[in-house]
Amino acid sequence: MTTANPQLITIRFPNLVRVAGETIEGHVDFNVPLARKDGIENLRFEVRGVIRTQIYRQYGDAGIVHKETVPLFSSVDSLWTPESPDTGSDVVSLPFRFKLPDDLPPSFYRWDGTVRYSLEAVCERPGKFHPNRRARQIFSVTPAASKNQLLAKESLRQGWTGPWKETKKEEKIRQGIWGEYSHVYATFSIPDLPSFPIATPIPYSFQIVTETKTVDHSDHPDDKHGHPLFPAPPTLSTDLTQILCRKIECRVRTDNIFSRTKPKYTHHEKRTETFDLQKNRRLEEKDRKAPTDYGQTESITCTQAVEAIVDEPEWIPKDHKSRGIWRRSVRFTSTLTLPFAPTLSSETIDWQYILQFVVPFPGLTNNFKLEIPLELGPGLACPPPPTGAPGSSNHSYADVLPAGPAPSILDLPPAYWGEDGHDWDDDKKS
Missing domain, CATH: 2.60.40.640 (Immunoglobulin-like)
Structure with missing residues (x-):
């Protein structure tokens, strides 16, 4: 006031x-x-x-x-x-x-x-x-919020028992520039809803499965020297990055002095804001050409404690019993609470959200990335x-x-x- x-x-x-x-x-x-x-x-x-x-x-x-x-x-x-x-x-x-x-x-x-x-x-x-x-x-x-959105919010608050939606990705990676490829598989699961109410805990799970290249059975995935076989999946939530991206587009329509038939000229500006969901903080923007309203990082509480379930390595033989691959799997589960403005599309401004998981593996360009579009909806009647x-x-x-x-x-x-x-x-x- x-x-x-x-x-x-x-x-x-x-x-x-x-x-x-x-x-x-x-x-x-x-x-x-x-x-x-x-x-x-x-x-x-x-x-x-x-x-x-x-x-x-x-x-x-x-x-x-x-x-x-x-x-x-x-x-x-x-x-x-x-x-x-x-x-x-x-x-x-x-x-x-x-x-x-x-x-x-x-x-x-x-x-x-x-x-x-x-x-x-x-x-x-x-x-x-x-x-x-x-x-x-x-x-x-x-x-x-509509009646259906409020019902979905209540279902999330009481513990989701409805259907889940999965997003999967597979990628081949190798530690060097030559040789046989290893494989990484990811599955992200979230309640199957058209939009998610803001400021409401949303449960999710993120599973990473890795398969080594063909090796001898004697090559155990976790050797005594502390050098696990490539690619070793992350076993701690801090070993991966969870980011929420907000992609914003602004438009300004101005008079076009060069054309009488086109009275308006539209200027476009696109940028992406990022929020580190694990560290619960807004990340500083880089390479801004205009002033920014955030001079420093800002604390935003989004993620609760993350639980990791690490499965025992599984040996899968190939042509010969002594040759095969090691499969390892880790599942992370937690909840997200996103206190951001609901997704919007209008004449002069719109924004959308993308949830991003990044798992780093040794070697060049071996950062495994999975992106999941999220639509945020209102949560108040x-x-x-x-x-x-x-x-x-x-x-x-x-x-x-x-x-x-x-x-x-x-x-x-x-x-x-x-x-x-x-x-x-x-x-x-x-």
Whole structure:
């Protein structure tokens, strides 16, 4: 919350994650004597949501930031005028109520792409040299979960008993540039769901199976000198890397000065954010051509303890009993809790998620990589309207209510809550 004059005007609005379709309400505390003394002619209140993208381009020695703002909604209401009835109190509490649209995208913030929501109370003063007084508050929004999404969330919370979806990959590798290949097989298993609710534990298993090249039976996979036969599977979760990638594309449409038949020219910017799920931290971005809103790594809790089940090596004879291969298998199981904005596709910004496992083996280009696309969906039901509001009731629209209170923040950096970049459309800035 920001206030130009806390004695004049203050917004009272709980800082919780709001759900698209929800009816929000709060109060504006307004000092009437100070307002009359300050020449306030009107107190207006605005609820607003925007998607804002900006792309940096270098043209010779000069750099230009191309910008575009797409309005999501805007509602303006007058709360007070000098003709409003006198309540007999110096400070009046003026209520506001507004129903958020049903199809809002999730809050999001990066330097080149933002989805942001705000409240603004403006005390209008006449005259060019009399700046308006204002108070502002930013809030966050997530899409509403459907009934099926809430049922899936509850099933995950209680322990998944439904079908699983497997992603498999096989790859041939060898330690040198010559000779027979060894084999690596990977299987990733996750509940078979079209999307996964955010901030909800998701169980998974990741199995690695390795097969050596043809060797003598006497070549035991774990020799006494500590040099296991190639390729040895990882036996500790720290031996592999678990990464969540968020691939973001921002677009800015600008006037095309070189063509009358094509009035708009679209600038594109793609980049990938990475989160180390084992170390529970956001990784710093490399080779950025424009400013970034993360100057350092950030802690994000995603992964619980990982359990490793190591099978005994299995000998598989070939043409001769003394010749064959050693097969080794390790299975890792754990849960992922991903507190990120649900997957989005819109006119000017979209993002998607890819889960990535990397298993390093000795030798050049022997990093085994398995990628699994993940669609993240909302996990909160739209609350019923407040008591007394049109359509109010004692029940949510969904049969299954979310457990526990809504989180206060969903992967939003401090810059989201600042005032810069909101494009508040008032011609007299205070």
